[in-house]
Amino acid sequence: MKEESKENLVCGLCAITSVFAFLLVWYLGCTFTALGKLLPDPITVLIGMWGYIVGTVGKCSLLMHALHSLQRVLIGFLIGSALGISLGLLMGRYRLARAIFNPIFRVIRPIPPIAWIPISIIWFGLGETPKIFLIALAAFANTTLNAMTGAESVDKTVINAAKMLGANEFQIFTTVVIPSAVPSIFAGLQVGISCAWASVVAAEMVKASNGLGWIIQAGMDNNNMTQIISGIIMIGLGGFILTYIMRTIEGVACRWNRSGR
Amino acid sequence: MLKKKKWGYTLASLVSVVTVLAAWYICINVLHLKAETVFPGPITVAKTFFQKLYTKAPDGATLLVHLASSLKVALLGYALGVVFGVPVGIMMAWNKWVDRFVRPLFDLIRPVPGLAWIPMFILLFGIGIMPKAAVIFLSTAVACIVNCYTGIRQTRQEHLWVGDVFGASDAQKLFRIAIPTALPMIFTGLRVAMGAAWMALVAAELLAASEGLGYMIQQGRYSSKPALVFVGMLMIGLVGLAMDVVLHWLEKKVAKGMNAE
Numbered sequence: 001m002k003e004e005s006k007e008n009l010v011c012g013l014c015a016i017t018s019v020f021a022f023l024l025v026w027y028l029g030c031t032f033t034a035l036g037k038l039l040p041d042p043i044t045v046l047i048g049m050w051g052y053i054v055g056t057v058g059k060c061s062l063l064m065h066a067l068h069s070l071q072r073v074l075i076g077f078l079i080g081s082a083l084g085i086s087l088g089l090l091m092g093r094y095r096l097a098r099a100i101f102n103p104i105f106r107v108i109r110p111i112p113p114i115a116w117i118p119i120s121i122i123w124f125g126l127g128e129t130p131k132i133f134l135i136a137l138a139a140f141a142n143t144t145l146n147a148m149t150g151a152e153s154v155d156k157t158v159i160n161a162a163k164m165l166g167a168n169e170f171q172i173f174t175t176v177v178i179p180s181a182v183p184s185i186f187a188g189l190q191v192g193i194s195c196a197w198a199s200v201v202a203a204e205m206v207k208a209s210n211g212l213g214w215i216i217q218a219g220m221d222n223n224n225m226t227q228i229i230s231g232i233i234m235i236g237l238g239g240f241i242l243t244y245i246m247r248t249i250e251g252v253a254c255r256w257n258r259s260g261r
Numbered sequence: 262m263l264k265k266k267k268w269g270y271t272l273a274s275l276v277s278v279v280t281v282l283a284a285w286y287i288c289i290n291v292l293h294l295k296a297e298t299v300f301p302g303p304i305t306v307a308k309t310f311f312q313k314l315y316t317k318a319p320d321g322a323t324l325l326v327h328l329a330s331s332l333k334v335a336l337l338g339y340a341l342g343v344v345f346g347v348p349v350g351i352m353m354a355w356n357k358w359v360d361r362f363v364r365p366l367f368d369l370i371r372p373v374p375g376l377a378w379i380p381m382f383i384l385l386f387g388i389g390i391m392p393k394a395a396v397i398f399l400s401t402a403v404a405c406i407v408n409c410y411t412g413i414r415q416t417r418q419e420h421l422w423v424g425d426v427f428g429a430s431d432a433q434k435l436f437r438i439a440i441p442t443a444l445p446m447i448f449t450g451l452r453v454a455m456g457a458a459w460m461a462l463v464a465a466e467l468l469a470a471s472e473g474l475g476y477m478i479q480q481g482r483y484s485s486k487p488a489l490v491f492v493g494m495l496m497i498g499l500v501g502l503a504m505d506v507v508l509h510w511l512e513k514k515v516a517k518g519m520n521a522e
Contacts, residue, residue, distance in 0.1 A: 014358075015365035022366055038385055099273035104281055109499035110505070112460035114376070115475070117467060119484035119490045122299060198374035201466045205379070214378075217468075220380035228381045236373035243372065 040226050048226035049233065057215055057227060066234050069200050069211040071227060072128065073242070076135025077196045084140040084192075085185055088147025093177055098148075113138040113199045117206050131203045138199040139192040146188025150181030185251040193246050197239045212238065277375040301488035309488040310495075319489075320480035322472050328496065331462060331473040338394040339458045342401025346454070348448065349402070350409025354443075355435055367406060375400030375457060376464040393465040400457040400509045405430055408450025412443025452505055474500075 002261030023042050030041035041050070052062040060068075090103075091098040113134050120130035154177050162176050204213025212235050270425035282303055288294045288422035297305060313324040322330075352359045353367070375396055389512040416439045440447075466475025474493050481489030 011361055015362035018362040018365050019369070095270055096273060099270040100277040103274050103278050107495075107498070109498075110502040111494050112456075112463055112501065114464045114467065115494045115497045117493065118478045119487060121492065122450055122482055122485070122487050157497050183431065194374070198376060198460075200465075201374055201377050205376075205464075206467055216377060216380045220384055223384065225381070225384060228384070232373055232381065235377045236369070238374035239374065 035097055037224055038225070039227070045226050045229050049230040052227070052230050057230075058218060059210060062215070062230060062234060065210055065212055066238055069204065069213065070238065071133050072211070073135055073193075073196050073200050076132040076200075077139045077193060079132070080136030080139030081143045081189060081192060083136070084143030084188070085147045088144040088188075089151045089173075089178065089181060090187075091144070092151025092181070093173060094147040109113070109141050113141070113195065113237070114202045117203055121207060126207055131208070134199050134203050135196045138195040139189075142192035142195055143185065143188040146184050146191075147181060150184025153179050153184070154180045183254050186246075186254060190243065190250065191247055193242050194239060197235075198252060201235055297488075298485055299487060301491060305488045306491045306495075309486070310492045313489065313492055315473075317358055319484045319486065320472075320477050322477075324477075324492070324496065327472055327474050327477045327493075327502065331466065331475070333501070334390055334393045334473070335397060335458055335462045337390070338397025338462070339401050339455065341394070342454060342458065343396045343405055343451065344362035345398070346402035346405025347409050347450075351435075351440065351443070352449070353406065354410045354413030355439065367403075369401055370399075373408070375403070375438055377462040378462075379465050379468055388469045393462060393470070396461045396465050397458045400461045401454040404454035404457050405447075405450045408446050408453065409443060410448070412446025413439050415446065416442045444516045445512070446517055448508070452508045452512075455504050455508060456501065459497070459504065 026039075027041045027043070030036040030039055049062070055061065055064065087101060087105075091101055116134055117130070120133050122131040124133060128134060158176055159172060159179070162172050167175070199215075200211070201213040204211035205217040206213075208214040208217075212231055215231035215234070216228045219225070219231060285303050289297065289300060290304070297499060301309070310324075315323060317323055320327075340372040350362070353363055354360070378396050378399055379392065382395045386392045420438050420442070421434055424438050429437065462473070463475040467479050470476040474497050478490045478493035478497075480491060481487065
């Protein structure tokens, strides 16, 4: 126990030292070299970012922009993952469903969601719909594949045992196939949420009037480096929080799985 | 019997593809549910594809020229990212001190999606090949580091003890035991990185470029030629798929017998 806390202390000290050293290099680089003309030093960024949180960037404060992005991600992610999981489970369990949908899915999957941005703007205009469509697509592609693998790799013995005990197909699907696909589904959701977050940023960068992607894009248009870096920090923070939440849900939902291993 | 069943599934796949194409054709070209300027029919898309092979309108280069310029940037950034990311990932997993100092910094950068750096890099490096290569470098390096790190960490303690017993030096243990163990994981990293790199490139080209596939679809949108957008998207998907197939083939060659899938 004591050994462990000592290890933690050393790790913490190293972490602080390296982050501090990085900030110091950044600061010195900005003050003493030509880099300072392009890049604001960390203190300026911090003050600027505080100003954005308390005051406004564009129409609302930095946190409100983050909420706008978050709202889009959540709506799109819910739609996309619900569709993806159901289709993936069907495709994994029934060969006929796979024969029908897999060729089409295979054409769509390798196209990165970002490449859909121009066409989704042509189809849905400039409002919320194209963004939600994109995020749903990003979530869909990742979850389908994982749900399919999960439903496919169910232990045949378990299915046969259920059959022997007189379970009908519906019961097998809901009580055997779906639960055993859950860990794999969560792996897909994990990838899906970070992909969805990247997509919302890209979509907002191309066309939006609020959101974190808009912040960095507007920062580029106004040549305002502080705004860009604040945006990047918030995007990183948002991505971190989303994956953290996802991991917590996974920990609760798959508790049996981890203890089983 | 079994063969017959397999034929049935292939038939189902064929029927589904044909049905989708037919439905697409009927909805657009026969029923005119959507105008061709919004949702082009399959024939228009095919025609645009063949035309684009030799015409330069409306975006100033043929399809293959766009493709070549995209590939050039992607491969440059990717190669740099791999050369940097793989050794850093391996060092972080192998050496405790490198891990303690580098990981906190890495954890700060990791949650930021690669394409969020685009505006900053454009301001820093201008609109040439540099900002795109830098974004791809970053996306590639992050994916490589994560996977190499996990791969090396999977090395079984027993195997290292065997090395110790036979008097292996630290370098020998790394190159003879840890890296071969990690090779499948490293290859997964290379493939994930390729996907991330390609996606980041398309995003970068959508925002600021004068050639490349992303630029082509953006121009297709501006000149309201959705067929061109379709061609670009399919091309992006196809190239992404092709690169993945090549890497998978390489993985099978190099990591033969090391539980490669």
